Amino acid sequence: MKKIILDCDPGMDDSMAIVMAAKSPELELLAVTTVCGNYPVEVTARNARTTLEMLGRTDIPVAMGMGRPLLRERPADPFTHGSDGQAENHLPDPATPLCTSHAVDLIIDTVRQSPGEITIVCIGPMTNLAMALLKAPEIKDQFAGVIAMSGAFGLNRYAFLNATGDTPQSEWNVYVDPDAAKIVYESGIPLVALGLDVCTHFDVNFSQSDLDDFEASGKPEARFLRQAIRFVHGRGFQAYCTIIDCMAVAYAIDPTLVRTIRSRVGVETKPGLTYGMTVVDARHHHAWSALPEIEIGAEADYGRFLDLLKELVLG
């Protein structure tokens, strides 16, 4: 089993990613850490716990982390995940207490306890991980890797058509905390960044029969997803919005689902038109060799991804 920490900002798609991670027999979900992003950190810490309680997995600790990005103020989200941050599912208030550790310390301690074994899956702004690297720089050599829903790399039309940050070509998680993303991208930790290119591809969609299966299921997580799809359809968006972050967890479960390419990527940290952009230097000449090389998602097997998700949600 792959040991993971899931660092997130639920968020409806983060909630579904928690469902996948908690139910996958391939993953050992050691902890869920939360960060401010889609919502203030108190809300994301609440929603992580409501999701785990829905699954009956109160054994998985939830630690609350950074309440604001490293340097900038938290921007306003151009999108919404509903008044509860969970697509108006209105799960009951959590009874489970938060972990007494701060998320940053939990990340540091967990990695130190199992050096070389921990993969951190980041599906929100990278503030917690960046702060852990600032506080304990030596742990950068002790991660198995980072898998992130992060960036928009311009590899296909979806990268910018579906741009989620509040600039023409940025992705929300990087846009919220570009300084944190830059620290993680440049850290040297093996990083797989799955961007909007693959996570918002329009082939990520459900058939009517899938929707009927979710509706008819006795599983609360299936009904949660059905309601989330209804919610995004009501906003005029396609169902991919409900499961953007799930691609990162799916990749942790089965890396053959996504073809990645090694690329030099710089993160723009200066405000303005390109704020939060993840700029790929693909030139065959005069490339900026100081830019970090990471793996970026180029193509995914969307059918197999959806099958995996449905199996975990309905199973």
Ligand code: BDR
């Ligand atoms: C990312 O932004 C958030 O709204 C989603 O949860 C996802 O992590 C997509 O850009």
Ligand code: CA
């Ligand atoms: Ca998220």
